[in-house]
Amino acid sequence: MTRRPRTVSGTASPGPIGMRLVPTVLLADADADACAMVRDALLEGIGPSDLRTVASAAELDDYVHQRGEHADERTSPPPALILVDIDLPGNDDLDAVRSIKSNADLRRTPVVVLARTPEPVQIANAYDAGANTVIPKPVTFLALVKLMKTFTAYWLDAAALPPEGV
Numbered sequence: 001m002t003r004r005p006r007t008v009s010g011t012a013s014p015g016p017i018g019m020r021l022v023p024t025v026l027l028a029d030a031d032a033d034a035c036a037m038v039r040d041a042l043l044e045g046i047g048p049s050d051l052r053t054v055a056s057a058a059e060l061d062d063y064v065h066q067r068g069e070h071a072d073e074r075t076s077p078p079p080a081l082i083l084v085d086i087d088l089p090g091n092d093d094l095d096a097v098r099s100i101k102s103n104a105d106l107r108r109t110p111v112v113v114l115a116r117t118p119e120p121v122q123i124a125n126a127y128d129a130g131a132n133t134v135i136p137k138p139v140t141f142l143a144l145v146k147l148m149k150t151f152t153a154y155w156l157d158a159a160a161l162p163p164e165g166v
Contacts, residue, residue, distance in 0.1 A: 024050045031085070041141070056088065064078075093129075115135075116137050
């Protein structure tokens with residue numbers, strides 16, 4: 001039996017009835033090493049996903065609103081899930097999360113905030129901004145793999161995510 005790839009690179013075009021064949025996960029994190037670790041951890045995960053990354057709040061805003069270099073839906077497909085590092089450059093007071101959750105076209109998209117060592121005030125602020133979940137960033141790769149398996153099993157397999165265009 002041939003295993004299908006866990007992560008799809010390139011374009012994630014819609015399937016025959018307009019639904020994406022593989023859910024797109026958008027990671028907003030300026031740390032290239034952290035992005036690479038998340039990509040590798042997703043490869044170890046349960047189901048396939050299409051990971052896209054941005055490195056600043058401004059780029060995140062362009063991606064979710066399909067502007068600039070992210071205007072083409074074929075190369076920047078709408079995310080089924082957004083992960084935002086709490087220390088993302090330009091994300092002062094979690095404005096990027098607030099912007100997503102205040103937009104009628106985006107507010108249903110789950111947003112997960114990642115924090116190295118979340119303080120109670122940061123956790124409260126993230127939920128106040130509209131985050132669906134706050135998760136401490138794992139320190140080791142093995143802990144990250146375990147988290148990604150659990151995380152993707154819930155968000156991409158078990159949870160009923162909002163349909164596109166409804």
